[in-house]
Each structure stands twice: as structure tokens, then as C-alpha cells.
Amino acid sequence: MSNKRSSLLWSIEKEGSVSYIFGTMHVRDYRVHSFVDLVSPYIDKCQAFATEFHLNEMATIGSTGYQYFPDGKIMADYLPPAKYAKVASMINKSFQIDVTQLGRLLPLLIINMISESILINSENMPLDSVLWQYADKEQKELFGLESISDQFRIMSSIPIPYQLQSIVAIAKNPKSFRTKLKRMIDLYEKQDVDMLYKFSKRSLGKQRKLMLYDRNKKMVDRISDEVMVGKSAFCAVGAAHLSGKYGLLALLKKKGFIVKPIFFKQ
Numbered sequence: 001m002s003n004k005r006s007s008l009l010w011s012i013e014k015e016g017s018v019s020y021i022f023g024t025m026h027v028r029d030y031r032v033h034s035f036v037d038l039v040s041p042y043i044d045k046c047q048a049f050a051t052e053f054h055l056n057e058m059a060t061i062g063s064t065g066y067q068y069f070p071d072g073k074i075m076a077d078y079l080p081p082a083k084y085a086k087v088a089s090m091i092n093k094s095f096q097i098d099v100t101q102l103g104r105l106l107p108l109l110i111i112n113m114i115s116e117s118i119l120i121n122s123e124n125m126p127l128d129s130v131l132w133q134y135a136d137k138e139q140k141e142l143f144g145l146e147s148i149s150d151q152f153r154i155m156s157s158i159p160i161p162y163q164l165q166s167i168v169a170i171a172k173n174p175k176s177f178r179t180k181l182k183r184m185i186d187l188y189e190k191q192d193v194d195m196l197y198k199f200s201k202r203s204l205g206k207q208r209k210l211m212l213y214d215r216n217k218k219m220v221d222r223i224s225d226e227v228m229v230g231k232s233a234f235c236a237v238g239a240a241h242l243s244g245k246y247g248l249l250a251l252l253k254k255k256g257f258i259v260k261p262i263f264f265k266q
Helices: 036-044 055-061 081-095 107-118 127-137 148-157 160-172 174-189 193-227 248-254
Strands: 009-014 017-024 048-053 141-146 233-238 258-262
Touching: 009 036, 017 036, 017 127, 017 193, 017 248, 036 127, 036 233, 048 055, 048 127, 048 148, 048 193, 055 127, 055 141, 081 107, 081 160, 081 174, 107 160, 107 174, 127 141, 127 233, 141 148, 141 193, 141 233, 148 193, 160 174, 160 193, 174 193, 193 233, 193 248, 248 258
Parallel strands: 017 233, 048 141, 048 233
Antiparallel strands: 009 017, 009 258
16 A cells, blocks of 8 residues: 555445544544544434444443463563562653552553553544544444453453563663554554554554454454345445555455545645
8 A cells, every 4th residue: 555545544335335434543632533523514424333343332341350470470470580670660740640559450551551542642532433422423333343351351361471572671661662653543543444454453563463463354244144134334444454564455455345445635
């Protein structure tokens, strides 16, 4: 995909019925939210709206345990005392997040908190939640392409050593993590879904099959077999899921959809 063809919004057409797929980021940064007014008219055209999971489930799911270390353990149980103390100190110093007060929370969730601390949290809700609320207000039929329990299961399947390695790397080089996050926002503003995919694939390492490829297949099956059956739909998914050989756009093409970018100026 060349830069001239880069877009976050794509039409997906089959048998004369046109739907849309849009790449989001789950952040409250105004630079990402600048797309809300641009995509709202396309939501208006559709009968259904879908995000990665049904956001109303969040209010009813309660505590699942998936977000915690197993067997009542905490991060300090997995790292040598001196190393744990250094990691906790560096994260507190760099991001004002006290790891020692977060109990059993998995490192990936702490990394999400670190990301939020870096971004400009100027909006009340993440982008996908804003679009969901808009679609709900417009009385669209609402879908989740995965369930909340699916997402929690995936999170708990990510090996703890991998999660620990990730948070240790951030503690060692917080400047590099800030730079990577800024790079992702820059790519998003440029609507460069190809580079966003490559960037995410590289950062996920051996977890890319679990976090990207397997989920993409499941989401495409849900889009084609349920969400878009007899109706037009607007699907909002993480932008990193769009591009690549095993991305949503390629998989939709394999299922017989005509996939085209939609260009708009900000």
C-alpha cells in the first residue's frame, strides 16, 4: 500500500451492499479524535455498528480474574528483588505510576496505564467509545466482533515472561517507549495503516499470531457471517488490524468483498 492509498476508512462491498471498516485507536488523545466528524456521516449510512467487543458488556462483566497474576502472586514474585526495585523505581520516576501499589495487576495492563500517562488525554472517552455512543444515539444495531471474555482469555494467554520482559524494557529505556508511542500517533494522523501494522507486528514479536492473525480471522468471520447479513454496517477496529497479508482488508477480499479506500482531508 503506497502512501497515496493510505486511509483509515475503507468501503467493503458485496452483492451491491456497501459497508465500511475504520481503523481506530483506544485512546483519549485529541489528535486521534479529529477523525470523529469525518467518519460520522458514514455511520449514518449504515444500519449496524460494530467495535472489537460490545462496549455495553464492560458495565456488566464485573471482576474476571483474567487481569491478575495467577495464584495470588504479584510482580515482585517473578523478578529478583533488586531488579524489581529498580523497575518499580524507574517507572515511578518516569511515569509517576507506583507499580508497588498495583498489586496483582498483569504487566500488560500496567503498560496500558503507562501509555495513557504519556498521551494527551484531552477527551472524556477513547475514540472507539465516542463512535459507539454516536451509533447508539442514532439507534444503530450494535455488535461486538469479539466478546469481552475472548479478549480477557487472549490477555491471560500471553506468557508472563513476555509481559515482564516488556515492562522491564520500558523501565530501562522510558525515552524509547515515549518515542514509539509518539510514532504510532504520527502514523495514525497520516492514516498510514500499512506502517501501523508493521510497527505493531514488530512490537508484538512471537505474540503476533495470538494478538493479530487469529483475532483477524475471527473478526472477519463475524463481519461476513453475522454483522453484515442483510444490512449495511460500520465496523470500527484497531487500526493495526487492517493491513498485512493476514489483515482484515486482505481477508475480506478473500471472502469476495470489493475493498476500496475512502479519502478525506482533515
